[in-house]
Amino acid sequence: xxxxxxxxxxIIASIMASAVPxxxxxxxxxxxxxxxxxxxxxxxxxxxxxxxxxxxMTVTGSLIIAVFGAMLAGVLISTIFAFLTQTLxxxxxxxxxxxxxxxxxxxxxxxxxxVGIPGKEFPVLFExxxxxxxxxxPILFGHSIVFYFAFAxxxxxxxxxxxxxxxxxxxxxxxxxxxxxxxxxxVRLVRYACILYGGAMSGLAGAYLSMIYTPQWIENxxxxxxxxxxxxxxxxxxxxxxxLIGAMIFGGLTIIQFHMQAIGVRIPxxxxxxLPYIVTIIVLVVISRDSRKIRLxxxxxxxxxxxxxx
Amino acid sequence: xxKFFIRSFVSSLVLLFxxxxxxxxxxxxxxxxxxxxxxxxxxxxxxxxxxxxxxxAGFKTTYVEGVPESADAERVLRQLANSGHxxxxxxxxxxxxxxxxxxxxxxxVKFEHATGYKREHPNVSTYAARFYEGRTILGTIAGTMTKxxxxxxxxxxxxxxxxxxxxxxxxxxxxxxxxxxxxxVWAFTWYDPGKEAEAAKALIDQGADVIAQHTDxxxxxxxxxxxxxxxxxxxxxxxxxxxxxxxxxxENNWGPYYVDRVKAVANGTWSQKDTWHGIGDxxxxxxxxxxxxxxxxxxxxxxxxxDLASGKVHSFTGPxxxxxxxxxxAEGKTADDGMLAGMMTYVKGVEGDIxx
Numbered sequence: 001x002x003x004x005x006x007x008x009x010x011i012i013a014s015i016m017a018s019a020v021p022x023x024x025x026x027x028x029x030x031x032x033x034x035x036x037x038x039x040x041x042x043x044x045x046x047x048x049x050x051x052x053x054x055x056x057m058t059v060t061g062s063l064i065i066a067v068f069g070a071m072l073a074g075v076l077i078s079t080i081f082a083f084l085t086q087t088l089x090x091x092x093x094x095x096x097x098x099x100x101x102x103x104x105x106x107x108x109x110x111x112x113x114x115v116g117i118p119g120k121e122f123p124v125l126f127e128x129x130x131x132x133x134x135x136x137x138p139i140l141f142g143h144s145i146v147f148y149f150a151f152a153x154x155x156x157x158x159x160x161x162x163x164x165x166x167x168x169x170x171x172x173x174x175x176x177x178x179x180x181x182x183x184x185x186x187v188r189l190v191r192y193a194c195i196l197y198g199g200a201m202s203g204l205a206g207a208y209l210s211m212i213y214t215p216q217w218i219e220n221x222x223x224x225x226x227x228x229x230x231x232x233x234x235x236x237x238x239x240x241x242x243x244l245i246g247a248m249i250f251g252g253l254t255i256i257q258f259h260m261q262a263i264g265v266r267i268p269x270x271x272x273x274x275l276p277y278i279v280t281i282i283v284l285v286v287i288s289r290d291s292r293k294i295r296l297x298x299x300x301x302x303x304x305x306x307x308x309x310x
Numbered sequence: 311x312x313k314f315f316i317r318s319f320v321s322s323l324v325l326l327f328x329x330x331x332x333x334x335x336x337x338x339x340x341x342x343x344x345x346x347x348x349x350x351x352x353x354x355x356x357x358x359x360x361x362x363x364x365x366x367a368g369f370k371t372t373y374v375e376g377v378p379e380s381a382d383a384e385r386v387l388r389q390l391a392n393s394g395h396x397x398x399x400x401x402x403x404x405x406x407x408x409x410x411x412x413x414x415x416x417x418x419v420k421f422e423h424a425t426g427y428k429r430e431h432p433n434v435s436t437y438a439a440r441f442y443e444g445r446t447i448l449g450t451i452a453g454t455m456t457k458x459x460x461x462x463x464x465x466x467x468x469x470x471x472x473x474x475x476x477x478x479x480x481x482x483x484x485x486x487x488x489x490x491x492x493x494x495v496w497a498f499t500w501y502d503p504g505k506e507a508e509a510a511k512a513l514i515d516q517g518a519d520v521i522a523q524h525t526d527x528x529x530x531x532x533x534x535x536x537x538x539x540x541x542x543x544x545x546x547x548x549x550x551x552x553x554x555x556x557x558x559x560x561e562n563n564w565g566p567y568y569v570d571r572v573k574a575v576a577n578g579t580w581s582q583k584d585t586w587h588g589i590g591d592x593x594x595x596x597x598x599x600x601x602x603x604x605x606x607x608x609x610x611x612x613x614x615x616x617d618l619a620s621g622k623v624h625s626f627t628g629p630x631x632x633x634x635x636x637x638x639x640a641e642g643k644t645a646d647d648g649m650l651a652g653m654m655t656y657v658k659g660v661e662g663d664i665x666x
Contacts, residue, residue, distance in 0.1 A: 007515060014511055018504070108347060115349035118532075118551045214503040214529045216551065219347030220376070223502045254505070258512035261495045261662070262462070269496045269665040 009138040011259065016139070017213065019244075019251035020150040021046070021205040021222075025229035026236070026243045027153045028201025033233055034161065035194035036174035038303035040096030041081055043226025044103020045199050049074045049206025051107040054217040055114055063122060067146070067207055074203020075196045077103060082195040086188050089305045100226070108219045119215025144212050146204065153201075154240035161240075170194060174299035177306040187306055202226070235284030237297045242287060250280045338576040340364055340568075341395040342373040343386060345402035346501045352526030352545040353500065353562070357401045357424075359546075360564030367569045369576070379404025387412040391419045397575045399568065400424065402500075403469060410434055420580055422571060425471055427651055432582050437567060440588030441471070442478035442650070443618045444560030445522075446625040447596055447611055448542045449482025451557055452490075452520040454607050455540055459489045462513030462521040464506060464530055465496050468664050470653045472524050477657045478625040479522055484659050492660045493518060503529035514539055531556050547597040558611075559597040566592060586647065590619040626650065631658045 025042050032039050053070030057063060081099050084090045125148070126141035133140070161167040172180040173190045181187050205225070210217055228250060236242035257272035288294060342361050346354040354375065361371050372395070377386050383405050390398050391412060397420040400409045406426035413421045413431045425438045452461050461483060465472050480492045493516060495509040507529040510521050514533070520540045523530045528551040534541035535552035543549060543559025567585065574580040587593035596615055599608045617623035626645035630638045632655045639645050645653075656664060 010515060014508070018508065108349065111349055115355070116351045116550075209504070214507050214527075214532060216503070216528055216532065217349075218351065218503055218527055219349040221503050223504055225504070255508050255512065258495050258497075258509045259515065261509075262493055262512045262516040262518075264493075264662055266663065269498065273496075273498045 005135045006138060009135045011255065013138045013143075015248060015252040015255050016151070017143070017147065017251075018255060019247040020147055021208050021213070021225050022229050022232060022247040022250065023150045023153060023244060024146075024205035024208065025202045025226060026232045026247065027157045027240055028198040028205075029229060029233050030157060030236075030238055030240055030243065031161075031170065031201075032194045032198035033302055034174045034238060034299050035170050035191050036177060036299050036301040036304065036306070037085065037191050037195055038092045038096065039078070039081055039099070039195060039198055040093060040230065041078070041099025041103065042198075042202050042230050043222055043224065044100035045074045045077055045202035046103075046206040046209075046222045046226045046229075047107040047220070048077050048103045049203030050210035050221055051111045051114070051206075051217060052203065053207030054119065054210040055110060057120055057211055058114060058117055061120075063120065063211070066211060067204070070207030070211075071200040071203045074199035074201070074206070076199075078195050078199025078202075081199075082192045085305065086191050086195070089307060092303045092305070104220065111217050111219060114217040115219075117217070119211060119217075122212045122215065144208075146208050146212060150208075151244075154244040157240040171299070174301060177301050181306075191306070202229075205229070232280075232284075235281065235288065237288040237294050238299065239288075239297065242284070245287070246280055246284050249283055250276050252276075253279055337370055338397070338572060339370045339372070339395045340572050340575075341390040341398045342371065343377050343383065343390070343398065343400045343402075343405060344373060344375040345377065345379065345404070346526060347375050348373070350501055350526050351528055351548070354401070354526070356545050356562040357399075357564055360568040361399075363565030364568045364572050367573070369572050377405075379408075381408075383408040384412055387421075388415070391416040396420065397422060397572060397580070403471065420571075420575055427584075429582060429584065435571075435582050435584065437571075437585040437587075438471075439562055439564075439593040440586055440625075441560060441562070441594060442474045442625050443588040444594045444596060445475045445479040446482040446618065446623075447614060448522055448558070448560065449479040449484075450486055450611060450614060451542075451603065451607065452479070452522065452540070453483030453485070453487035455557065455603065456483075456487065456490060456520045458517050458519045459487065459491065460517045460519065461490055461492050462510065462516070462518030463492050463494050464509045464513065464521065464523040464525055465494050466500050466525050467498065468496065468654075468666075470651060473656065473664065474650055474653045475524055476660060477653065480657055480659050481626070481630065490659070494660065494662055496665055497525055499525065501526045503527040506530050507533050510534065510541075511537075528552075543597065549597065549600075554602075557600045557603060561595040561597055563593055563595045588618065589615060590621065632656065633658055633660065 049070040052073035053066045056069040057066035084095045085092050122144050124142050129141040130137045173187050177187045232243050232246045253276035344354040348358040365371050374386050377383050399422045401424045403425045406428050409421050409423045410428050410430040413434045421434045423436050426436050483490045497505050497509045506525045506527050510530040510533040514537045521534050522542050523544050528548050531541040531548050531552035534555035540557050541555045543556050545562050547559045549556045624644040628639035628643045629641040632638050
């Protein structure tokens with residue numbers, strides 16, 4: 001059993017790495033939901049991002065094109081969702097589910113030609129500083145740019161929603177589209193923008209998986225992370241900082257249970273495997289127990305279609 | 311006018327009848343049910359390579375991928391049996407009960423179930439590969455190449471197939487290096503790149519410098535490549551995913567068996583049987599040996615491969631002891647197929663307990 005301080009640093013770093021896709025997708029979905037739109041297509045948008053990123057990287061050889069291309073692909077597929085739910089006023093839940101099924105299917109179809117191709121090395125920043133500080137070295141340094149972006153995102157999102165005018169508009173649209181509309185806000189436009197933003201973040205989360213985390217394309221490689229991201233948004237009571245906590249707990253327990261097995265802790269493996277799900281739910285329920293606060297923070301028009309009379 | 315209708319009706323009936331008869335006599339249709347996507351580059355991918363061999367031999371095939379090992383499997387099987395397939399290959403252990411259940415309802419359709427042991431009806435055959443022979447070779451390589459004497463093993467589910475692999479691997483590694491320990495991490499999935507990668511990382515953090523796997527994705531060999539440790543490809547040649555890490559791969563080669571069985575259906579010579587082929591019959595294939603391995607190890611492995619093929623060497627030759635030190639196989643004896651098929655205890659040298 002090897003336990004030294006750098007080893008703990010390494011474990012924390014790998015926990016953070018596994019939390020990245022959850023944070024990205026959740027923060028994107030949070031903005032979408034804050035505008036009153038429930039998009040259950042996160043898993044589908046993520047997998048489209050994963051295949052697009054990987055395919056573009058293989059074809060163009062450029063990581064920058066691949067990352068932005070994956071985000072663009074997320075935007076494009078979420079445009080379908082936006083068009084259906086906002087312009088044609090379809091049901092959010094059914095359309096979102098269809099988007100997921102569509103995404104998984106079409107990614108598998110595009111992906112047929114990219115199976116069995118090894119990915120490229122994604123550059124990491126501050127690699128040299130890793131060994132300079134014990135414990136914090138491996139946590140802070142030697143990660144990809146997407147990693148740093150993901151950990152800044154909850155704070156940016158929180159600031160955006162609380163302190164900026166556009167953030168206020170998004171919340172107004174989510175809480176009472178009628179009043180917002182009467183104030184002269186174009187509800188449909190705001191919701192379109194929020195859906196597309198959510199798509200971009202899910203696309204980025206997918207690209208992180210196929211280009212950085214496990215650099216390769218395999219069908220269904222998102223493995224349900226889109227659904228976890230969706231659950232995190234609800235349990236975080238639409239608070240980006242709590243998403244960060246939830247994603248770290250979930251990622252942490254997934255990884256720690258493997259370490260416990262490798263060390264030889266004698267706890268039934270099945271229990272360990274279920275642990276991340278159980279504990280994440282318990283913790284998030286506990287930290288968001290205040291029912292008055294939940295009522296206040298839940299976007300009141302979430303999942304309801306908005307019909308404008310004119 | 312009336313006559314014309316009757317005549318054309320009768321003639322079309324006759325035509326239809328002849329076509330149907332011709333179809334029954336000539337076109338044998340084979341269906342394949344897969345647990346994962348054909349793009350996993352592992353287990354399902356190799357079955358699909360086998361399916362393509364059947365196509366190449368001139369038969370029609372269909373496949374359904376990503377079928378869960380639940381009531382869904384029954385539904386899919388029934389659907390395939392109903393839609394005119396003559397032989398259905400079910401390619402995962404968990405399809406065992408659904409296969410037998412549906413086989414009872416369709417006595418004219420042949421069922422071939424991979425890696426199972428239940429043949430409850432005359433139209434059910436089972437087939438499997440002696441992967442443990444391949445793992446004997448991997449164990450020999452791992453035991454020689456390890457410097458830390460800790461070997462990591464990412465396992466999927468606690469079933470005899472997987473336990474047998476762990477044991478055969480460990481026994482072979484102990485033979486060349488009595489000090490090694492095999493650490494097992496159960497991922498409880500056949501296929502989840504993220505989870506498999508994390509399991510491999512945990513083992514590497516615990517000091518393992520050779521990683522073996524009994525899960526299907528290429529994530530583990532890629533993690534090994536990054537960490538600078540050795541690994542082995544599973545099911546298909548994974549060398550290009552991790553050229554430095556992968557020392558060799560154990561490939562599953564189903565094509566010849568599939569072609570053989572579909573031909574038997576076409577000729578009417580199909581009968582129930584239980585097939586368990588290994589290196590000798592070509593169902594288990596060892597990929598090219600990496601040049602990082604010393605020359606004497608490579609020649610040793612080649613010889614071992616030939617001896618396993620000829621039956622001169624058996625993966626489970628006594629004396630073999632379990633974790634508590636009880637004798638499992640006496641000196642000079644080899645484990646019989648019944649014992650191998652039901653193997654649910656670790657041999658000495660494997661760390662931890664089998665999850666219940």
